[in-house]
Amino acid sequence: MGYVAVSGGSEAIEASIRLLDYYRSGTAKDLELEAIEHKLSLLVDRVMGEAGLYSRTYAALALKQCEGSVEEAVFLLRAYRSTLTRNYYSLPADxxxxxxxxxxxxxxxxxxxxxxxxxxxxxxxxxxxxSIESENAAALRTEALARLDRETPEEIxxxxxxxxxxxxxxxxxxxxxxxxxxxxxxxxxxxxxxxxxxxxxxxxxxxxxxxxxxxxxxxxxxxxxxxxxxxxxxxxxxxxxxxxxxxxxxxxxxxxxxxxxxxxxxxxxxxxxxxxxxxxxxxxxxxxxxxxxxxxxxxxxxxxxxxxxxxxxxxxxxDSMEMNGFISHLKLPHYVTFQSKLDAVRKTREQCNE
Known part of the structure; x- marks a missing residue:
């Protein structure tokens, strides 16, 4: 079971979501999915593994949507995975x-x-x-590919x-x-x-x-x-x-x-x-x-x-989704239960003072 923490009226929630767009945009420069998929590949691999869905593009999309939050990206990818039709079961991979x-x-x-x-x-x-701050990505990629072509054996x-x-x-x-x-x-x-x-x-x-x-x-x-x-x-x-x-x-x-x-x-x-x-x-x-x-x-x-x-x-x-969801549910209103805790403390203090 996964928990999603939401509180406040509809207007407050809509304003919160609009504020998310502000933080996610960050700058006028757009972050392309290809850049996330290939330049943050280890992060993409982690999200795919914890979500149980092998799709680099969708993992990159989830990361872009949630500002790089791993647990939120896993949540999004698992939710999408649950909508997919399972047509085949693969044979054991050798x-x-x-x-x-x-x-x-x-x-x-x-x-x-x-x-x-x-x-x-x-x-x-x-x-x-x-020096990475101002590196030439295209030249680096071309040089790396040329080196791999020279060093990779013809038959693996x-x-x-x-x-x-x-x-x-x-x-x-x-x-x-x-x-x-x-x-x-x-x-x-x-x-x-x-x-x-x-x-x-x-x-x-x-x-x-x-x-x-x-x-x-x-x-x-x-x-x-x-x-x-x-x-x-x-x-x-x-x-x-x-x-x-x-x-x-x-x-x-x-x-x-x-x-x-x-x-x-x-x-x-x-x-x-x-x-x-x-x-x-x-x-x-x-x-x-x-x-x-x-x-x-x-x-x-x-x-x-x-x-x-x-x-x-x-x-x-x-489980990433269960773990973070249960912790996040603490952000939900707990007014009644907390008041009962306060009442119990007050009652105990009164008994001790008698």
């Missing part, structure tokens, strides 16, 4: 065959297919570059998973095959204990800051152990739907950019002979959320006593 643009491993130096740093701020100096081959060899050797636990249709949390009420498909879907759509905070708490000691990034990859995965007239065939409908993480850690106390894996996958480029999601996936398997290990606590409180 992320092992994705067209990789970034791929690293903290577990091994030399991995099959090589380490691919890709586009990341991890290795920058993190100092403000004041799929990179095998780092954990595949460990799983073949029996050193890492694999999740058992499950042919049960994925639990759709957008069409069904989340119940506990939740199936793993519901857990992963909920974590993927959860607020990035919330997920990262819980993962950080787990790493600081409220968890099993310190995990290792077996593999972090970002790339384009093909999306296919079943062919209507032949179940053995499928139709390619497009590709989406995903970030996927697999973390390795010690198994539980009953099995010291294997490692266990946690998994995370999110829309777009979002390393931190994919890693945080993989940490919590493993923590929730343990069912331990700490908050990051409690399924109901983790899955119930991370």
């Amino acid at each position: 992320t092992g065959a994705m067209r990789v643009v970034r791929r690293i491993s903290s577990a091994f130096k030399d991995i099959a297919g090589g380490q691919i740093l890709g586009a990341t701020y991890d290795y920058t100096h993190r100092l403000i570059n004041f 081959t799929p990179c095998p998973r780092v954990s595949d060899t460990l799983k073949k050797d029996g050193l890492v636990d694999s999740y058992p095959e499950d042919d049960t249709p994925p639990y759709d949390v957008t069409a069904n009420l989340l119940e506990f204990p939740a199936p793993r498909s519901a857990r992963l879907q909920t974590l993927s759509r959860a607020d990035t800051g919330y997920i990262s905070g819980l993962a950080y708490a787990a790493l600081r000691g409220y968890s099993l152990s310190h995990p290792t990034v077996g593999e972090l990859r970002c790339g384009y995965a093909e999306i296919c739907v079943p062919y209507l007239f032949d179940d053995a065939e499928c139709l390619f409908v497009g590709e989406i950019l995903l970030t996927e993480a697999e973390l390795l850690t010690e198994a539980d106390d009953t099995d010291k002979l294997k490692l266990a894996a946690g998994y995370g996958a999110v829309f777009g480029r979002n390393d931190s959320k994919a890693i945080a999601m993989a940490i919590l996936d493993r923590e929730l398997d343990s069912g331990g006593p700490y908050p990051p290990q409690q399924e109901e606590f983790v899955l119930t409180h991370g």
Whole structure:
């Protein structure tokens, strides 16, 4: 359930909305959707992931409409998503065959297919570059494209998973095959204990800051152990739907950019002979959320006593729209309930003074 805080008479509300137009306009210069979509791509990716709708253009439009507020953009995009007709269910995407643009491993130096740093701020100096204020965007784009054309190999081959060899050797636990249709949390009420498909879907759509905070708490000691990034990859995965007239065939409908993480850690106390894996996958480029999601996936398997290990606590409180909506509802009039609190305090003070 989402809360929307609205108060005041109709005239006050209309005036408030007109004032929003003033703040949103900001300047006479217009902000084009293309600029938001491509120059604020990490912000667009976050909104798409938390909204559960892969559309860069609509995510950019939502951000423009709400002055860059992530939670408001997620609200708008989810509301629009709820109006769309669901014509097909895609087949499981083979992320092992994705067209990789970034791929690293903290577990091994030399991995099959090589380490691919890709586009990341991890290795920058993190100092403000004041020259960007007056940069030539067209020239920068032309130069970057020319450099990519020279450096990109003619044929890109799929990179095998780092954990595949460990799983073949029996050193890492694999999740058992499950042919049960994925639990759709957008069409069904989340119940506990939740199936793993519901857990992963909920974590993927959860607020990035919330997920990262819980993962950080787990790493600081409220968890099993310190995990290792077996593999972090970002790339384009093909999306296919079943062919209507032949179940053995499928139709390619497009590709989406995903970030996927697999973390390795010690198994539980009953099995010291294997490692266990946690998994995370999110829309777009979002390393931190994919890693945080993989940490919590493993923590929730343990069912331990700490908050990051409690399924109901983790899955119930991370939804961006629910979280911000419930907090926003505090702006609604609470005159009667607050007066009752005051009356109770006054009555208690009178009894103490008698």
